[in-house]
Amino acid sequence: MNCNCNAELKRKLESELEKYADSGKGALIPILQKAQEIYGWLPADVLEYIGKKTGIKPAKITGVVTFYTQFRTKPAGKHLILLCQGTACHVNGSAEIESAIRGRLNVGEGEITEDGLFTYNNAACLGCCSLSPVMMVGDKTYGKLTRESTVKILDEYAGGAV
Amino acid sequence: MKISVGKGSCGIAAGADKIFDLLNREAENIGGSAAVVGCIGMCYLEPIVNINSDVYVKVDEKGVSELVKLIRGEENNAARYKADKEELALLSLQTRIALQNCGVINPESIDEYIEKGGYEAAKKCITGMTYEAVIAEIKASGLSGRGGAGFPAWFKWQACRDSAGEKKYIICNADEGDPGAFMDRAILESDPHAVLEGMITAAFAIGADEGIIYVRAEYPLAVARLEKAIEQARERGLLGMNIFGSEFCFDIHIKAGAGAFVCGEETALIASLEGERGMPRLKPPFPAQKGYRNKPSNINNVETYANVPWIIRNGGAAFSELGTDNSKGTKVFALTGKIAKGGLVEVPMGCTIRDVVHNIGGGIQGGKKFKAVQMGGPSGGCIPAELQDTEIDYKSLAETGAIMGSGGMVVMDETTCMVDIARFFLDFTCKESCGKCTHCRVGNRRLLEILERICGGKGKDGDIELLSELSEDIKTGSLCALGQTAPNPVLTTLRYFKNEYEDHIYNKKCTARSCKPLLTYTIDLKKCKKCNLCVKKCPAGAITELIIDSSKCTKCGLCADLCKFGAIEVI
Structure with a gap:
């Protein structure tokens, strides 16, 4: 690995790969999940390295990475926003919240803000339908959102209050 | 003193973590501790706290401080947060098997x-x-x-x-x-x-x-x-x-x-x-x-x-013994959308949609009119209010064109546009199609394009027929259930709400006032008090001299939301 060759991160990845050494290609998804946990995203050279260590072909790895929505091939912001696009949220006005987020952060779906603080993604359903509309920031869930409360929450994160 | 706080994802999102920490600290002061329980399913009452045999609901910051006083044995107003007996009686309308321990025991014990x-x-x-x-x-x-x-x-x-x-x-x-x-x-x-x-x-x-x-x-x-x-x-x-x-x-x-x-x-x-x-x-x-x-x-x-x-x-x-001839036992439903009392309900198979929506769910939010219930998610369909006496079992639901599915029941009222709902589900299916079968991969994309066109005010004669024909093709040409059932939201809305499609296509109108490109905003000068709030706040600068310039208006609806006098008319 050339870039991203932070020695500590690489050591972490190696120790994870060792755990799955005997699992064959069945372990590819957990390995990628661990790698993303370590790096925050899946850089090309990390994927290449995983391929070399596991013997799984690069095409196969790319196939899996691009199939699942969890995997990111671009760096993520410090705070990951997941806006729920479930049915209940839709009928209760998630489109308004989406426009509030886009407006506040000036980003589109899957994009990172200029200051690197936020990445905005949509999620199919977060399963908190009774609190719709809902979003998650990091691992915190916020419900019954309005345009105003959404902006306020994002302001709090941006100001470092959360 | 037995104290427990409901800490499912919904409860936590409603603030249960903070409440738990505060009450636990208080309980420890008197030599006890607060317990964690899971989700009772009455999501609309979250956050929920149980103290001895009393249930306190919608506990906000003020509520916590009252409960703290209660624990300390001080004079308090906690009774204000106590759940209504009738409210709790709604639980007895359910038959709980899969959910029997939910919200009752500590899931970590x-x-x-x-x-x-x-x-x-x-x-x-x-x-x-x-x-x-x-x-x-x-x-x-x-x-x-x-x-x-x-x-x-x-x-x-x-x-x-x-x-x-x-x-x-x-x-x-x-x-x-x-x-x-x-x-x-x-x-x-x-x-x-x-x-x-x-x-x-x-x-x-x-x-x-x-x-x-x-x-x-x-x-x-x-x-x-x-x-x-x-x-x-x-x-x-x-x-x-x-x-x-x-x-x-x-x-x-x-x-x-x-x-x-x-x-x-x-x-x-x-x-x-x-x-x-x-x-x-x-x-x-x-x-x-x-x-x-x-x-x-x-x-x-x-x-x-x-x-x-x-x-x-x-x-x-x-x-x-529970259920109907073809569907035994109970089923858990997630009751959401425009319902007054949303949450999880478990009822015997064979009870009617009316029972669930009106008796257990308390009807529609804000007294609006019940229009339809969407069952079975993206593979299911929309069952109209006229069919609310349909018994909930596998066979009866299939006859309506919907399915039982995993048990999602999204309730819709008069402000929900059924064409938009079909569009919403197709958008979902297109994103989630794995791409293996052509009919699912390409056909659903075409369905979505037609629906987007209709919602965007550009529907044309023949679209309805095209939607039906394409839907049937996708159903027969797909390998797995995702593709085979993907057109169901379109087919059921066409079956029960064809008039809405026709309104969109021929009259360029969305009666639910949900499809923004089809709406026109005007100011009713009789109601307008000339406060100028809309003029100041319009993000498009489309309002001058109390006239909304339709060429500039982005139909964001902010003016209608802001107006305290209901003077913005949406047609």
């Missing part, structure tokens, strides 16, 4: 589960029953798979048992993906041991020694509680070697999904477990013959397994 009779069923099977007897009991119960297809559980178990081979797998499908359904999440978060016990029982019945729970990565709390439950079960010897001193050995591990709706389909789920792209394959061979790693595998979903311990403890006959 195996002892509390055991106190409620937990692991008795597994013990009964392993120490005193043959596998034939276990399968016979499940057969007698009439339990069918709660994930969507409604296939008889015993049949799958039997097929897996009959398959040759030493190595077999039990798989729990916890990849709950239907938007608008969260019963599996609630069960995993609130009563994880019930799922483990169901899996242990099934493993004994089919002769499996390894179990896997495939759970969505979007459910971090469910994963954490499952991990804890598995660890506790291992410590007690309920998982591992020689369970209950018998020859039977079985262990369970968790695999986190990586976010793909289609992985709810069993063959796609297996592909995903094997580290592949989650794409369905042709059946047969069925997973019961050749499943995970080509070994016989039994796949059921969370709710199905959660019913198993109750059935073994109380007998299959007791379960089959």
Whole structure:
């Protein structure tokens, strides 16, 4: 690995790969999940390295990475926003919240803000339908959102209050 | 003093974490502690706190301070937050089997589960029953798979048992993906041991020694509680070697999904477990013959397994007494959308949509008119209010064009546009199609384009016919259930709400006032008090001299939201 060759991160990845050494290609998804946990995203050279260590072909790895929505091939912001696009949220006005987020952060779906603080993604359903509309920031869930409360929450994160 | 706080994902999102910490500190001061319980399913009352036999609901910051005073024995106003007796009586309208422990016990305590009779069923099977007897009991119960297809559980178990081979797998499908359904999440978060016990029982019945729970990565709390439950079960010897001193050995591990709706389909789920792209394959061979790693595998979903311990403890006959001729037992529904009292409800099969929406759910929010209920997620359909006396069972729902699905019930009122709902689901299916079958990959995309055009005010003559024709083609040309059922939201809305499609296409009108490109905003000068708020706030600068310039108006609706006098007319 050339870039991203932070020695500590690489050591972490190696120790994870060792755990799955005997699992064959069945372990590819957990390995990628661990790698993303370590790096925050899946850089090309990390994927290449995983391929070399596991013997799984690069095409196969790319196939899996691009199939699942969890995997990111671009760096993520410090705070990951997941806006729920479930049915209940839709009928209760998630489109308004989406426009509030886009407006506040000036980003589109899957994009990172200029200051690197936020990445905005949509999620199919977060399963908190009774609190719709809902979003998650990091691992915190916020419900019954309005345009105003959404902006306020994002302001709090941006100001470092959360 | 017995204090407990409901800490499911919904409760936490409503602020239960903070409340728990505060009350726990107070309780510790008087030599006690507060307990965590799961989700009772009355989501509209969250956050919920139980103190002794009283239930306090919608506990906000002020509420917590009142409860703190109550714990300290000071004068307080806590009674203001006490749940209405009638409110709690709504729970008695339900019949709880899969949800029996949810919100009642601490999901992180195996002892509390055991106190409620937990692991008795597994013990009964392993120490005193043959596998034939276990399968016979499940057969007698009439339990069918709660994930969507409604296939008889015993049949799958039997097929897996009959398959040759030493190595077999039990798989729990916890990849709950239907938007608008969260019963599996609630069960995993609130009563994880019930799922483990169901899996242990099934493993004994089919002769499996390894179990896997495939759970969505979007459910971090469910994963954490499952991990804890598995660890506790291992410590007690309920998982591992020689369970209950018998020859039977079985262990369970968790695999986190990586976010793909289609992985709810069993063959796609297996592909995903094997580290592949989650794409369905042709059946047969069925997973019961050749499943995970080509070994016989039994796949059921969370709710199905959660019913198993109750059935073994109380007998299959007791379960089959509930429900209708073709659908036995109870079913959990996630009641959401424009409903007044949303949450999880478990009712016997055969009760009507009216019972659930009006009696248990308290009708529509804000007294608006009930229009339809969407059942079965992206594979299901919209059942109109006229059919609200339809009995909820597999057969009756299928006749309406919807399906039982995993149990999402999204209630819609007069402000919900049915064309937009069809568009919404197609958008979902297009994103989630795995791309294997042309009809699903391309056909659904074309369906979506037509629907987007109609919602955008550019519908044309012949669109309705084209939608129907294309829908039928997609149904016949797709391999798995995702593609075969993807057009259902379109077909059911065309069947019951054709007038809305016609309004959009021919009159360029959205009667629900939901499709923005079809709306026109004007100011009613009789109601207008000339406060100029709309003029100042309009982000497009479209309002001058109290006239909205339709060429500049972006139809964001902010003016109508802001106007205190209701002077903005939307047509």
